[in-house]
Amino acid sequence: MSQANIALGAHQSGAMEPSPFSIPSKKLAMWLFIISDAMTFAACLVAYGFLRNSTPNWPTPFHSITNVAIMTFILVTSSLTMLIGMRAARAGDKGKAFRWILMTAALGILFGLLHLREWSQLIEEGMTIFKNPWGTGLFGSAFYSITGLHLFHVTCGVIALIVVGFRYQGGRYNADDIEVLGLYWHFVDLVWMFVVPFIYLLNLSH
Amino acid sequence: MHDVSHATHHGPPTTFIRKHIFSTDHKVIGKQYYALALVAAFFGMMLSWIMRIHLGWTNAAIPGTQLLSSTGAPGGVITPEFYLQLMTMHGTIMVFFVLTTAPFAAFGNFFLPIQVGAEDMPFPRFNMMSFWVTFMAFLVLVASFIVGDGPTLGGWTQYAPLSAVGSASGPGQGTGAVLWAASIGLFCIGQLLGALNFISTTLDMRTKGMSLMRLPLSAWAWFITSCIGLTAFAVLLPACILLILDHVAGTSFFIPSGLVINDKLLPHSGGSTLLWQHLFWFFGHPEVYIAIVPAMGVVSHILVTNMRKPMLSHRVLIYCMMGIGFLSYVVYGHHMFVSGMNPFSALVFSFPTLVITIPATIIVLIWLGSLYGSRLRINSASLFALGFISMFISGGVSGFFLAQPSLDILLHATYFVVGHFHMVMGVAAMFGIFAGTYFWFPKMTGRMMNETLGRVHFWMSFVGAYALFMPFHYLGLAANIRRYQAFVDDYLQPLIPVHKFITVAALFTGFAQLIFLYNLIHSRFWGAKATENPWEATSLEWSTDSPPSWNNFNGKHIVVYHDPYQYGVQGSMGDYVMQTSPEQVATPGDEK
Numbered sequence: 001m002s003q004a005n006i007a008l009g010a011h012q013s014g015a016m017e018p019s020p021f022s023i024p025s026k027k028l029a030m031w032l033f034i035i036s037d038a039m040t041f042a043a044c045l046v047a048y049g050f051l052r053n054s055t056p057n058w059p060t061p062f063h064s065i066t067n068v069a070i071m072t073f074i075l076v077t078s079s080l081t082m083l084i085g086m087r088a089a090r091a092g093d094k095g096k097a098f099r100w101i102l103m104t105a106a107l108g109i110l111f112g113l114l115h116l117r118e119w120s121q122l123i124e125e126g127m128t129i130f131k132n133p134w135g136t137g138l139f140g141s142a143f144y145s146i147t148g149l150h151l152f153h154v155t156c157g158v159i160a161l162i163v164v165g166f167r168y169q170g171g172r173y174n175a176d177d178i179e180v181l182g183l184y185w186h187f188v189d190l191v192w193m194f195v196v197p198f199i200y201l202l203n204l205s206h
Numbered sequence: 207m208h209d210v211s212h213a214t215h216h217g218p219p220t221t222f223i224r225k226h227i228f229s230t231d232h233k234v235i236g237k238q239y240y241a242l243a244l245v246a247a248f249f250g251m252m253l254s255w256i257m258r259i260h261l262g263w264t265n266a267a268i269p270g271t272q273l274l275s276s277t278g279a280p281g282g283v284i285t286p287e288f289y290l291q292l293m294t295m296h297g298t299i300m301v302f303f304v305l306t307t308a309p310f311a312a313f314g315n316f317f318l319p320i321q322v323g324a325e326d327m328p329f330p331r332f333n334m335m336s337f338w339v340t341f342m343a344f345l346v347l348v349a350s351f352i353v354g355d356g357p358t359l360g361g362w363t364q365y366a367p368l369s370a371v372g373s374a375s376g377p378g379q380g381t382g383a384v385l386w387a388a389s390i391g392l393f394c395i396g397q398l399l400g401a402l403n404f405i406s407t408t409l410d411m412r413t414k415g416m417s418l419m420r421l422p423l424s425a426w427a428w429f430i431t432s433c434i435g436l437t438a439f440a441v442l443l444p445a446c447i448l449l450i451l452d453h454v455a456g457t458s459f460f461i462p463s464g465l466v467i468n469d470k471l472l473p474h475s476g477g478s479t480l481l482w483q484h485l486f487w488f489f490g491h492p493e494v495y496i497a498i499v500p501a502m503g504v505v506s507h508i509l510v511t512n513m514r515k516p517m518l519s520h521r522v523l524i525y526c527m528m529g530i531g532f533l534s535y536v537v538y539g540h541h542m543f544v545s546g547m548n549p550f551s552a553l554v555f556s557f558p559t560l561v562i563t564i565p566a567t568i569i570v571l572i573w574l575g576s577l578y579g580s581r582l583r584i585n586s587a588s589l590f591a592l593g594f595i596s597m598f599i600s601g602g603v604s605g606f607f608l609a610q611p612s613l614d615i616l617l618h619a620t621y622f623v624v625g626h627f628h629m630v631m632g633v634a635a636m637f638g639i640f641a642g643t644y645f646w647f648p649k650m651t652g653r654m655m656n657e658t659l660g661r662v663h664f665w666m667s668f669v670g671a672y673a674l675f676m677p678f679h680y681l682g683l684a685a686n687i688r689r690y691q692a693f694v695d696d697y698l699q700p701l702i703p704v705h706k707f708i709t710v711a712a713l714f715t716g717f718a719q720l721i722f723l724y725n726l727i728h729s730r731f732w733g734a735k736a737t738e739n740p741w742e743a744t745s746l747e748w749s750t751d752s753p754p755s756w757n758n759f760n761g762k763h764i765v766v767y768h769d770p771y772q773y774g775v776q777g778s779m780g781d782y783v784m785q786t787s788p789e790q791v792a793t794p795g796d797e798k
Contacts, residue, residue, distance in 0.1 A: 017412040039440035130456040136476040141457040
């Protein structure tokens with residue numbers, strides 16, 4: 001990615017036109033990825049809404065929001081730890097930044113484990129990707145696909161946090177890279193804020 | 207704040223593999239995309255020949271077809287299922303691997319960084335991945351000819367439930383349909399990576415003086431297209447994954463309950479066939495503009511150069527392309543007027559569909575108005591640019607009819623629609639590709655193409671394409687239903703001579719493309735050497751060697767002083783002033 005750095009240097013020395021957003025290429029690329037990924041999640045959620053409205057026997061099997069509330073709390077906290085890590089990196093405190101990035105990764109792993117525990121409970125109750133005891137099989141399809149897509153993003157994020165964290169510690173990446181990764185992590189968090197009401201709260205049994 | 211100490215200039219690649227195969231050089235990637243599109247185009251054209259011959263002479267044995275399928279053509283006579291498989295592959299290959307890759311990915315990769323004055327794209331490795339993922343997608347798609355019982359027969363739109371229920375619904379619907387979805391999913395990933403690079407190149411890599419409004423029209427078109435691609439492919443990707451899940455995981459996103467296929471009740475429950483159409487066309491309509499907007503940009507760029515004067519309005523042309531890009535998302539429902547969607551939705555989608563013709567018409571009027579009174583230099587490139595405008599108008603006019611639900615209900619399932627989209631999207635975009643090829647070939651290879659053969663190619667293609675696609679409208683008005691492999695009904699019998707005529711026209715037009723292929727290959731090796739600026743053009747790609755060195759400008763620092771199209775002025779080299787030339791321009795340009 002050294003070309004991006006060349007561009008950075010050239011921007012600063014006035015050899016190039018300024019970027020309209022005044023941000024480095026990597027950050028711009030992450031924003032573009034987020035736009036694109038947001039479309040992907042939007043498509044999935046719209047598809048879910050379409051199916052939910054057009055299917056008569058849609059089940060509402062969830063009884064409690066305790067588990068999902070804990071998961072949400074963990075993910076939101078991880079955004080906070082990411083923010084602290086990013087600020088530390090900006091301030092040049094490498095050790096602190098590294099610790100908070102690893103803390104973020106740990107919270108991500110915890111979120112994933114809680115998610116998998118929830119999945120296995122649902123599978124035990126008889127809900128699979130194509131059938132469940134309460135109503136249309138589409139419920140399981142939509143639930144596992146959308147939460148699965150999100151979990152995939154969390155997993156990728158955790159791996160990236162660990163890799164970038166260690167390489168930042170080793171001096172290969174800098175505070176900018178931490179910020180770019182932070183953008184991704186906050187986006188994954190934000191998506192969860194859409195998944196919770198649509199997938200969980202709408203399907204609580206009354 | 208930014209750490210620039212890592213900024214290192216890599217030397218040129220030395221090994222053959224890094225230079226020509228796994229190259230991160232945007233120019234090599236552009237050529238790779240072009241080669242892929244070329245192979246795909248001839249393969250797709252060959253499939254269309256087989257279909258056309260079969261439609262004209264239904265029981266004729268077509269030699270060689272057994273090679274494509276072990277069961278689809280016993281004795282060379284196409285079976286109905288194989289006809290549908292051919293149709294699906296023709297559509298998929300042409301739309302994705304030719305019309306998307308050639309004008310956008312091929313020319314865009316090669317020329318966008320040069321036109322903005324950059325040494326490369328900001329993420330060259332993503333760019334390399336973009337090509338190789340797309341190439342893999344092509345292999346996966348073509349592999350369906352030899353795997354299982356052939357390619358899917360669901361059409362390039364893969365409408366559910368046919369595409370989702372598996373092998374119960376016909377040959378190729380099992381493995382073939384999964385391969386199709388996997389291929390298109392891969393293609394989406396490849397194009398997303400490309401779009402990411404295109405947008406950040408345009409915004410971040412412009413050299414000094416290259417303000418956004420100084421970008422040539424082709425660069426603007428690629429930029430707008432990549433904005434469309436970034437969001438449209440992101441919707442098709444999950445749709446393809448859901449389709450694969452329906453096949454392999456037993457879900458029923460797109461399969462309604464109680465569906466009986468070939469006398470068998472399927473165990474699925476609850477899905478929606480309309481959902482696929484919504485997801486597909488939300489991508490599918492922007493995709494049409496992903497094919498045509500780059501062609502518009504390329505054609506504008508070529509016309510300006512050959513008219514020797516700027517467009518009537520550079521700015522309005524750009525805004526209109528943006529308008530088309532934006533509106534392309536809200537018109538997608540016009541593909542679904544007969545899908546069983548609420549008729550009120552049809553009315554709602556009909557309105558923006560008619561509105562989108564306004565920017566398109568303004569663009570055409572700018573072209574025609576600029577051409578009026580200009581002393582156009584006639585060469586293969588400018589001829590194909592004119593051909594593009596002609597095709598775009600002729601094909602676009604039938605769009606006014608189809609945009610109205612009451613008329614579309616009659617015409618939708620007929621050859622009228624086939625004629626419409628082949629002209630306005632297929633042939634028009636192909637003409638844009640040809641124009642770009644004749645125009646940029648000297649820059650891409652350092653050699654000139656043969657002009658005489660180019661003109662022969664143009665006139666044969668132009669006459670051939672009209673002879674081929676105009677009668678489709680007539681067939682459609684005569685209620686000739688599309689997607690049928692033979693016309694046995696009484697009312698269709700009198701139309702068979704028209705089909706025979708179309709087939710002859712198709713073979714004739716196809717033959718013209720062989721001339722193009724010969725010209726391309728022959729000129730690549732034995733063409734006359736090209737100078738740096740054979741067309742006396744002004745944009746940045748003409749201020750460097752032909753072909754450009756690995757870092758585009760030999761490490762020279764490029765500064766831009768002018769708007770892209772300073773023609774018809776007093777310059778030291780003639781009637782033009784290059785963007786890189788610091789000399790004063792007497793006549794003010796279009797954009798100040």
